[in-house]
Amino acid sequence: MRAKKLGWVLFFLLPSAIPLVAFTLVPMVSSLWVSLHKWNLISPMQWVGLDNYTNLLTDPTTRQVFLHTLVYVVGYLPLVYAGGLALALVLNQRLKGRAFLRATYFLPVVTSWVVVALVWKWLLNPANGLVNQILGFFGVPGPGWWTDPHWALPAVILSSAWKDLGFVMVILLAGLQSIPSDVYEAALVDGANAWQRFWRITLPLLSPSTFFVVVISLINGFQVFDQVYVMTGGGPSGSSQVVVGHIYDLTFRYGRAGEASALSWILFAVILLITVLQVRGQRKWVHYA
Amino acid sequence: MRRFCLYAAVVAGAAVMLFPFLWTVITSITPDGSLADGPKLIVHNPTVDAYRTLLDAMPIWRILVNSLLIAIASTGFQLITGSMAAYGFARLHFPLKNVIFGCYLATLMVPLQVLVVPLFIEMKTLNLQDTYFALLAPTIASAFGVFLLRQAVSAVPAELDEAATIDGAGHLRIFTTIVLPLIRPALATVAVFAFMGSWNSFLWPLVVIRSPEFMTLPLGLSTLQGQFTTQWNVVMAGSVVSIVPIAVIYLLAQRHIIAGVAHTGIK
Structure with missing residues (x-):
């Protein structure tokens, strides 16, 4: 009887447990091990203890790449959130062609990052890209975008926001639709205007969805790679x-x-810390109905 | 009036979303000679030369099929392994269940970058570099899928199982005939994320695949821009080839895909 029960547990769990152990858990542990060594992937590993970590923490390049990642996140998040919220608010109303508009805004979400990056690299081509052609038409000299050290990150941020706008819109739309309409009716009876309804009802009751968007965007944002590469x-x-x-x-x-490997663990620690802080901090601003 | 302005703004925005796709197609049929000062909205002498160059440069059809196969396989595997584990965690009682579930969740938190180097070494040691298996391996099971599906299985009333047990049904029958049909919305969500995850995956293929026969579209495309630095029509032709299949799938399943994504936000 006992053996039979155990048999069922193994039957249901092993198909997921084996690959997770082999391709996630084992690499995780060996990554920690590698991070304590000096290694060029070919010659034997050399134990260095925590040297990799201390070297990285004092290396100016580390500071620089973290700063760029932070700039990316800080530029990207308000852009997609404000844009996604505006779209969700408008497309939550009864409009002609609403389904088509939603589907259009979501199209870039299913397109791969590499394609989005290539298409935008072309659109933002300093010499003959479409964006600079349009700017030129209005007499504005276009920047060098990805060829200019000051404009490379903004170019990446712009294309990333374009891609993810629809994702944020869909999440916030789902949040808007879960707000009960009688709350608005009560506010209307009390004479609240549209502005007050937005700040006092919509935003607070949307906070769980906002929280979800912020957490996911920060986790993904700190791991940004494809579009930059x-x-x-x-x-x-x-x-x-x-x-x-x-x-x-x-x-x-x-x-x-x-x-x-050491740097990947530092990044993991940073992401974990930010996520934990957010989960802790949510009590202050996230209202679950 | 205000309503009309909002509507106009949203439609204009939609045009901004669509235009890059149109521009990609236009560029891909512009001949080499007309590229220097940028393509024009109306192409006077459209040509498929860029597509020919693309076909000569890489086995693009095979790469396209690779991408589709890997995405379908990874979706199938994640649905099977995920729903089984979900049933195990939600319905079976065994020692250390919460600890084991905690371990599953822990793998969810570890970003791919932490795993990439050792995973690469693992594949190299096992001589699995440049294989379909290497592409597929990290996506056979996903803790995200297990987590989402476990919530769904837990929401299925236990009385249904009990009634079936009295009728003599075992775990396998309860799982396949009662639980699976009832968790279909959650399965759809997992399928959408698994498919998109695999279809868009770039870092892992970049690390583990060298030969063009095993490349997926994102990797193939990224090598394209190194080869054709100034021939944007060829790069855009490659982009068109990789956008069309996913756009067709999206058009067919658009409602389910958007519902699947929205589902994760509510929880």
Whole structure:
């Protein structure tokens, strides 16, 4: 009887447990191990203890790639949230062609990051890209975008926001639809105007969805890589290099796998810390109905 | 009047969303010679030369099929492994259940970048570099899927199982005939995320795949821009090839995809 019960447990759990152990848990542990060594992927590993961590924490490049990642997140999040919220508010009303409009805004979400990055690299081409052509038509000299150290990150932020706008819109739309309409009716009876209804009802009751968007965007934002790799390759001269791009370069360009592993754990710690702080802090501003 | 302005703004925004796709197609049929000062909205002498160059440069059809196969396989695997684990955690009683579930959740928190280097070494040691298996391996099971599906299975009333047990049904029958049909919305959500995750995946293929025969679209496309730095029509032709299949799938399943994504936000 007992053996039979155990048999069922194994039957249902092993199909997921085996791959998770083999391709997540084992690499996780060995990554910690690698991070304590000096290793170029070829010659034998050399124990260095916590040196990789201390070296990284004092290395100006580390500070720089974290700063760029932070700039990316800080530029991207308000853009997609404000845009997504505005869209959700408008498309939550009864409008002609509402389903079509929603579907259109969501289309870039299903397009891969690499395609989005390539298409925008072309649109933002300094010489003959569409955006600079349009700017030129209005007499505005277009910037060098991904060829200019000051404009490379903004170019990445712009294309990322374009891609994710629809995702945020869909999440916030679902949140808006879960707000009971009698709350609005009561507010109307009390004479609240549209502005008051937005600030006093919509935003507070939307806070669980907002929380979800912020948590997910920060987790994904700190792991940004694809679009940077394709659009700028971290350049020009490192001006748009982000943490994951640096991890990739450390491993496969410079053969410093130990430091790369250590940096990936530092990034993990940062993401974990930010997420925990948000979950802690949500009590102050997230209202669950 | 205000309503009309809002409506106009939303429609204009939709045009901004769609225009890059149109521009991609236009660029891909613009001949090399007309690229220098940028393509025009109306292409005077459209050509498929860029697509020919693309076909010569890489086995693009095979790469397209690779992407589809891997995405379908990874979706199928995640649905099977995920729903089974979900049933195990929601319906079976065994020692250390919460600890084991905690371990599942822990793998959810670890970002791919932490795993990429050792996973690469693992594949290299097992001589599995440049194989379909290597592409598929990290996506056979996903803790995210297990978590989402467990919530769904828990929401299925236990009385249904009990009634079936009295009728003599075992776990396998309860799982396949009662639980699975009732958790279909959650399965759809997991399927959408699994498919999109695999279809868009870039870092892992970039690390583990070298030969063009095993590349997926994102990887193939990224190598394209290195080869054709100034021939944007070829790069855009590749982009068109990779947008069309996903756009068709999206058009067919649009409602389910959006519902699936919205589902995660409510929880």
